[in-house]
Amino acid sequence: MTMSSSIDQRVSLAVSTVIFALRPHPDSGLMTLWLPLVRRIREPYEGQWALPGGPLEADEDLAASAQHTLERTTGLAPHYLEQLYAFGNVDRSPDDRVVSIVYWALVRPDEVARAVDGENVEWFVADELPPLAFDHTSIVDYALARLRAKITYTPIAHAFLPEEFTLAELRAVHEAVLRTTLDPANFRRQALASKTLVPTGTCLQGTSHRPPALFRFEAGAPSPAPEEQR
Amino acid sequence: MTMSSSIDQRVSLAVSTVIFALRPHPDSGLMTLWLPLVRRIREPYEGQWALPGGPLEADEDLAASAQHTLERTTGLAPHYLEQLYAFGNVDRSPDDRVVSIVYWALVRPDEVARAVDGENVEWFVADELPPLAFDHTSIVDYALARLRAKITYTPIAHAFLPEEFTLAELRAVHEAVLRTTLDPANFRRQALASKTLVPTGTCLQGTSHRPPALFRFEAGAPSPAPEEQR
DNA sequence: GGGGGTTAGTGTTGACGTGACTTTAAGGTC
DNA sequence: GACCTTAAAGTCACGTCAACACTAACCCCC
Known part of the structure; x- marks a missing residue:
């Protein structure tokens, strides 16, 4: 506990969130699951879509950090937030070692309207995602499975x-x-x-x-x- | 992702494990849940019992790190290992900021016999634990609930x-x-x-x-x- | 070697939850 | 008022499961 593993070994700790909302599907018009993604503006995976997230804030609990990062990057305030899983495989990021503590969240339709829909934030149909950065595709799959299991x-x-x-x-x-x-x-x-x-x-x-x-x-x-x- | 949150903010990342095994209760003789704890040899909580764990190894995945730390501190090789939860509240450690990714494990009776039962490792009845260091009591409670739910x-x-x-x-x-x-x-x-x-x-x-x-x-x-x- | 004790394994019954479906209720529209 | 649409309640058959009775296969003991 005295030796900080992070300093010696350069493991950085990130907090990301999979956010779900409902809105009509553009083709069928049926209510469908959507989620907002953020375009990466740096290497690695520059230009690709990724889950909103950021480094853990030093003075915040994990859930609070997830919520604030969410607010900052997408403008969304979720009505449900739960920890999903901690992803930390050595090879999940090509350069540094990154451990991501991932949350999943549900937002209400009025929140969706308030959200920033800028250049680098876009909503996608949850089951029709483009290729994502890092291991985020499998993270979303896992969050989807958890949501579908838990709602039952x-x-x-x-x-x-x-x-x-x-x-x-x-x-x-x-x-x-x-x-x-x-x-x-x-x-x-x-x-x-x-x-x-x-x-x-x-x-x-x-x-x-x-x-x-x-x-x-x-x-x-x-x-x-x-x-x-x- | 470029700024390492851990370096700037001194967040250290630990991996701990709640290990369960079965052996007869000393009083009733009934089969009972036990778990091994490690005595802390440093401040904070020096002398108190805590979950086995240690800093995340830079070249290991999370589960592998849990397994190796387990092997090193208790000599146990679990037959089941699953991530429990990531605990990272700001106040869970009095000094540094520590985020613990906690696993839970099940071991077989023959493993229990092989385990080191030295000065600083001791087995306790899961439902009759002494006060533990940090927030480890609530972590064990959570692991117990998860085990009891999942076995059903x-x-x-x-x-x-x-x-x-x-x-x-x-x-x-x-x-x-x-x-x-x-x-x-x-x-x-x-x-x-x-x-x-x-x-x-x-x-x-x-x-x-x-x-x-x-x-x-x-x-x-x-x-x-x-x-x-x- | 047969009776009794003990646990393994099978069968039966009733309560309950659930899926599929029917029926009635309460509005608007023409 | 006839008709359409959805809300809400009711019916029925089936599968699951807890509770309990019953048979099977061993050992022990006299």
Whole structure:
């Protein structure tokens, strides 16, 4: 603990984030998973797309560093943030040794609108990515797998939605993430059985059909540190 | 990526491991989870017990570094090793900033016998630990939760056993880890349904009752990188 | 060598969750 | 008011699993 491994061995520590959001697919119009990428402006992999990230800030916890780097590079403030994995293989960067502690995050549609969409930040369909820098392609694949697994047994879908939402909207999130269709009746049963949805008492008005009830997400027992993981 | 965060900000990177093994409890005689701890010989927390670990080796991947540090400090070679979490809160070490990438491991009983049990390495019952250095108590708690969760939906229990084992032995592992009793008939059905157990054809002889069949663990599809996580 | 003890292994039953599907309710539109 | 559309509730069959009963195969002991 006294010898700093980083000084002697020049291991640099980065924090990156895989950010997911939902918006319609340009071709089909279906709700689809998107994620923002940043164009690299230095070697190695100059000009290629990569995950937003940066060096760990000395005075910040890991999650806070991920969040701030995210804010700085993309302007996004996620509504869900969880550590994904620490990637540190020797050969994952051609020059230096870089250990990346990667987080994954979910953002709401209103955030997406606020995000900077400048020259070096662009949104891509999660399942149709260009070749990425470093090992970021496999990192995104892993994050995708984790998201799809976790949404099936944990109520995180609401992180893609505004405060109040209908069951149809919640189901649309699941369908978009999992790329399937779900039976509305069965989805309703299962969603209400989880006890994490609280009806607001109001209904969404202005539809050309029966008005659906609005719900709000209510956290159950606070999750133990650091996460539950199942 | 060009600025090394570690040099400027003196963040050191450590790799530690929570190692689990099974042996009888000294009081009850029941099979119980144990883990080896290392006594710290330097400040901070000098004299206190801590997880085995050390600085990340420059020429090793993360998992390899965990394995080698383990070998060096405790003499143990695990049969299962998985990344647990990266702990990096600013205040987790009183002096320097230390980010620990923590792994968890399972070892077989024959390994436990081979392990060094010197002055500064000692085995403890996992649920009856003394106060540990740094945030290692909460790390162990998290590893315990992960082990108990993962053993229920993944065939890792065999990593506590020799190559060939009976279903009763496998069930005893589950019971020891989860601290419950399990129905032998239902456990058998569920274990055989997973298709990961291959009968060797032979039976364990020398028992004072009906001889049980011996099984061997056969890996199914190789797990995707980095892990499956569910 | 037969009865009893012990564990291995098989079978049966009922409760529960879930997928597929039907039915009723509540709006708007024409 | 007929009709369309989606919300919401209800029905049914099937598979899973916990609980429990039952048979099988050894050893021990008298």
